[in-house]
Every structure is written in C-alpha cells, then in structure tokens.
C-alpha cells in the first residue's frame with residue numbers, strides 16, 4: 001500500500017516557487033530520503049505533507065487523505081520532527097513531554113518516549129539547559145508520542161553526536177520494521193544511504209533523481225582509481241580511464257571485475273598499480289553530480305550538468 005503520494009506538487013512562498021512540480025510515492029513501512037542542497041524545497045514539501053500548508057498545485061495524499069483539507073483524519077496518525085523545533089525553554093523535559101501527551105490520543109508513556117529518544121535520566125532538566133543534540137532527541141520523543149503510522153523527520157540527526165545518531169538510526173529502523181512509514185531529510189548522505197530504501201534528490205524545487213537506493217547506486221556502477229605507472233600511456237591500459245593529477249580513474253559497472261582486469265594486466269608486465277582503490281558508487285558521488293554547487297555549475301541545469309559530467313569520464 002502507498003502511504004504517501006505526491007503528484008506534481010507546487011508551492012510558492014510570497015511569489016517564489018520553492019517546489020516546482022514534484023512527484024514521488026512512499027510505500028507503507030518504507031524509509032524514504034528526500035535529499036537536496038540548502039533551499040532545494042525539502043522542508044516546504046514536508047510542510048505540505050504534514051498539512052501545515054496547502055499545496056499550491058498538484059496533489060498530495062497521506063494515508064489516502066488530503067493532509068490539509070482532511071487534517072483531522074491525518075494529523076493523529078502522523079508524527080513530525082520539524083527542522084526547527086519550538087520548545088518552551090523554562091519547562092523541564094518531563095513537563096514538555098507531558099504537555100504534548102495532553103494533545104495526543106493514546107500517547108506513549110513519558111518514560112517510554114524518553115527512552116526511545118535516549119533521554120532517560122534527563123526528565124528534570126530544563127529545555128534551555130539541553131545541548132543542541134539533546135533538543136533534537138526531545139523533538140524525536142515528541143514525534144513518537146502518538147505511535148504514528150507516518151513519520152516526517154526533517155534533518156532528525158543534525159547536531160547529534162555519533163552515538164546518538166547511531167541510536168536514532170536504530171529507532172528509525174525498528175519503527176519501519178513494525179510498519180511505520182518514514183520520510184526523512186538529511187544532509188548526511190551516508191545516513192540516507194544506510195537507512196533509506198528509496199530516495200529523491202531535489203534541486204531548485206524539482207526532482208533530479210529518484211528511485212530505489214540499491215538499484216540507483218548499482219546502476220551507477222563504481223570506480224577503480226590508481227596512480228598511472230610511469231611511462232604507461234592510457235591507451236595501453238586494458239580499460240578506458242581518465243587521468244587527472246597522475247591519478248587514473250576507471251568507471252565500471254562492476255568495479256571489482258575492472259580491478260581484476262587491471263591487476264592482471266599490470267602483473268603480466270611486472271607493473272604495480274599504486275594507490276589502488278576500488279569503490280562502489282556512493283550516494284555522495286551521485287549527489288555531487290546531480291546537485292552541483294550553483295556557483296560552479298556555470299549556469300547549467302542540474303540534469304544537463306550531470307550528463308556532461310558523465311560524458312567527460
């Protein structure tokens with residue numbers, strides 16, 4: 001079943017079109033990563049999905065309902081961690097959770113929510129005394145209070161230390177395993193790659209790549225890099241490479257196989273391929289090509305730029 005459906009979504013802020021025709025679907029129990037540079041339109045998309053803002057064009061469905069028009073049907077079944085949480089600084093953690101429990105149907109017990117978010121033992125602390133990462137955890141505890149079927153997490157782990165981040169990943173995975181649908185944004189691409197089974201990359205309000213995480217990365221293949229031995233010309237190599245600063249890079253659908261071919265070739269000639277590095281494609285590789293820094297993109301549209309980068313290799 002499809003938990004989230006976005007079809008041709010458009011949304012403007014004071015005449016500026018932040019989201020320009022975005023479509024994607026998230027299946028029930030799936031973890032979906034919405035990625036993109038600062039200002040790409042991720043938070044705007046989440047605000048529409050959470051029912052805080054009306055779609056400017058196109059349509060969105062969450063659990064089969066319009067989240068804005070049918071807010072009463074959708075809101076109790078969704079949890080949200082906003083990019084910037086607003087807390088009352090003078091309340092304690094316990095008071096904050098209790099206040100939110102008051103607005104939530106059949107809420108989790110306070111201690112359970114705090115434990116899930118790794119805040120056990122912090123109940124008596126005032127919110128203003130929490131560290132940045134701890135505030136993020138409190139926000140996670142609040143998002144989980146209503147045992148939501150759909151969870152929107154806007155940069156959930158920003159500011160968390162590595163342990164807290166890993167613990168949050170476990171919570172997110174466990175929730176998905178029990179059927180919760182999770183849409184998250186993050187600038188940590190390794191986090192997205194580890195957690196999400198599918199993704200969309202947005203740039204300037206549009207989607208520039210989307211699909212299953214594993215399939216998308218597998219389709220991109222990988223790369224083998226090594227220092228080009230002295231006196232070897234690239235046309236002598238058994239596979240095409242590009243060379244920059246003495247480093248030869250071979251892009252291949254199966255980088256392990258390419259490495260074997262290159263190593264065999266080198267061994268037959270008594271050569272060493274120094275600095276050999278074999279790497280599957282990462283989400284970061286894909287991201288940097290598809291959402292290039294606007295200042296270095298020379299005005300190219302992201303998709304076209306990605307293609308020309310590819311051709312150059």
Ligand SMILES: Nc1ncnc2c1ncn2[C@@H]1O[C@H](COP(=O)(O)OP(=O)(O)OP(=O)(O)O)[C@@H](O)[C@H]1O
Nearest residue numbers: 013014016018036037038039040041042043044045
């Ligand atoms: N309330 C607003 N009023 C005017 N413009 C806005 C408003 N909110 C967002 N924008 C603009 O809309 C665009 C998209 O913003 P959005 O917050 O959706 O981006 P984002 O992808 O979440 O970025 P980030 O990674 O920095 O959080 C940006 O250019 C931003 O300046």
Ligand SMILES: [Mg+2]
Nearest residue numbers: 042043044083
């Ligand atoms: Mg944002």
